[in-house]
Amino acid sequence: MISAKIQKALNEQINKELYSAYLYLSMAAYFQDTGLEGFSRWMRLQADEEREHALKIFDYVFDRGGTVKLAAIEAPAARWSSPLAVFKEVFKHETFVTKSINTLVDLAVGERDHATSSFLKWFVDEQVEEEASAGTIVNRLEMAEKAPGAMLMLDRALGARGDK
Ligand SMILES: [Fe+2]
Numbered sequence: 001m002i003s004a005k006i007q008k009a010l011n012e013q014i015n016k017e018l019y020s021a022y023l024y025l026s027m028a029a030y031f032q033d034t035g036l037e038g039f040s041r042w043m044r045l046q047a048d049e050e051r052e053h054a055l056k057i058f059d060y061v062f063d064r065g066g067t068v069k070l071a072a073i074e075a076p077a078a079r080w081s082s083p084l085a086v087f088k089e090v091f092k093h094e095t096f097v098t099k100s101i102n103t104l105v106d107l108a109v110g111e112r113d114h115a116t117s118s119f120l121k122w123f124v125d126e127q128v129e130e131e132a133s134a135g136t137i138v139n140r141l142e143m144a145e146k147a148p149g150a151m152l153m154l155d156r157a158l159g160a161r162g163d164k
């Protein structure tokens, strides 16, 4: 059984993961509007992953005899000034999520809730990848600003996400 405090924190994390999905879906719409379909596809898959993160926590809470109470999801922004601005926001958002996961780990360790600490390890590792992939795309977009045609090449590269 998880404590009320851990249950509350996990429920809040579910909300943050669902907000991430919502934010990335809004970014997918922005890219769709600007004709960058590869970027849009990348964002849509990213949104799917965030929803899966939320469901992972959802299942864990029930596995531990707790319960889930869903709260309102904040509306994300809908417009950005450029693809670079979008990915700078993705990077910033992922560092925010990393902090939130770290705080959750601190809470679990503090309560000697070893099962929750162990469960959260997957998320700690995932955040390393999330920050790295967003950071790589920010770097590429910065390079693309100086090279005509590079944006379309990047669009094609990102659009291949999920292909076998
Ligand atoms: Fe996530």
Ligand SMILES: [Fe+2]
Pocket: 020, 050, 094, 097, 130
């Ligand atoms: Fe993420």
